[in-house]
Amino acid sequence: MPETPPRSSLPDPTATGLLWRPAAMGDLENWAGLIAGTAAVERPAWYEKHGDLIHILQSTTNDPRTSTLLGFDAQGVARAYGRIEKKPDGEKATGMGCVDPQWQHRGIGSAVLAWQEEQTRERFARDAAAGHPSHQPRLRIRTEEQHQHQSALLERRGYRAIRWFNEMHRPLSEPVPQRPLARGLEFRPLEPSLYEAVRLAHNEAFRDHWGSELRDEESWRFTMEEPTARHDWSSVVVDSSSGEVAGYQLASYDPVAAADRGFKEGYTELLGVRRQYRGRGVGQSLLAEAMRRFADAGMDVASLDVDSANPTGALALYLGMGYAAVARSMTWEKILQPLTS
Template structure:
């Protein structure tokens, strides 16, 4: 542990830090506007994620017992061709312009390199960060660290209500809700569909179990489409909703976290049917709107699909990379 001249301490983040991490993330949200709010339980989900090595991959900066900045580096247990480590971080608005942002980014990059040396030393390393495209301070910090923009993501919103149009299930396909019996089919579709997406790799069982264990997961608005003839699961959609967002904004949002179609079944209306069914279900369950994040260069043509369904762009995020 070290102490700087301003008496701020630095140490790895621990599970007991969930409450102060949530307070920090909400203070950052008030200025940087990601549209994400955190409860203590949500922050605990992030801290306990299986991709995080707390001792090697995280740094918390504390003023007494209050976290005022952090960085985390999430390695990938499975990697093909390139090992991409995602670095996240932020500084409380009251502690900015003191060099903490650059220091924490440097710490995150160092953590990424250390984790890479442990898990995938023979592969090239790429260190990724992502932020609101309007956050000029963060983007300048990335550029100063030698990072370059490589990808843009749109956060889309749908107002539900009269904007929800019915769409029939494509011929030969059967709709199922999420349950324990078809859980493995959801994961299989996800991993098949992501094979040709940028920087995508298979999701491990541990990652899958952890994310579906979040309190935000909404199985009642998560669906699978199956080929009626051969039983193949061909498309899936997972929905999440965070109570902390609702408490902060008064808006109950159904966020489509994952939408995937097996490559052999694309261009058959699978994704469109899943999205519209999820929108209808979200409306029936009293949600105020729906949302999704879309890769601007998605091979599945996500923007066009969502625009046809009535989504509009709410904000854009940009990903910067150091390395390959």
């Protein structure tokens, strides 16, 4: 049996009315039901589903025994959830979670957040002890602007909003723009033979993006295997002379979200252009090709999410292609005190 790693103290069952433990494979349906039930009330633009939870439990970078938390009522129904994720050499941890709306306003969200903070401090300490770079612990959590109860909780616990993002839509009822590739470039389908080259191109393209970290093989495999991924709607731009990846667009479609939101969206999960190919219209060509594929598949809108202060001019690119902001989210951050030996 593998040695069980040390873990942060769990929330108090007496104070919260819930029994707490890490998530396990046997919890998948219960866990997914909690998230979906919360989403049905709070209506976020996106939420984690069954396939995402499997990836969380399969992670070797973030051991689910120390990075996940579920709270169960007396009948064994999951009512609250929290987790953190962090790369071993990363400068931040990211937190996610939810509380069943019927169990909110009882201090449970505060208890989950306190656990996330403690686990973040422990994770930074463990990574430093293992020889990775030592950083001041910091936890980041992203919320949608509409969820004022989440913002209020974070503010009370000393978080501050440090970055804003726009969800953008482009109606596909309008004509798809024609943006042919520049001479010497060609479209290729996203196939397994290109996965690694696209990963490396992504790491280069996003090196100057705020908050971005290198995608390792595990996280990229999860991206490629994401249940909502549509590789047939994705595309890769390749330099015809060298075979190098110049840019890429990774698309997805979530039928559950379509039913919830009342429209079908082809979603651009990732769009990147390597530095040496910027300024040649590659981004516009990728977006136009994505729109064409989305429209051919019967989608109502093309959608994406963009950092409002993106240094590569992505916001201007999307506005120029007919996208408009429809919602906003923000990233909150708290600097934590490191553990003392």
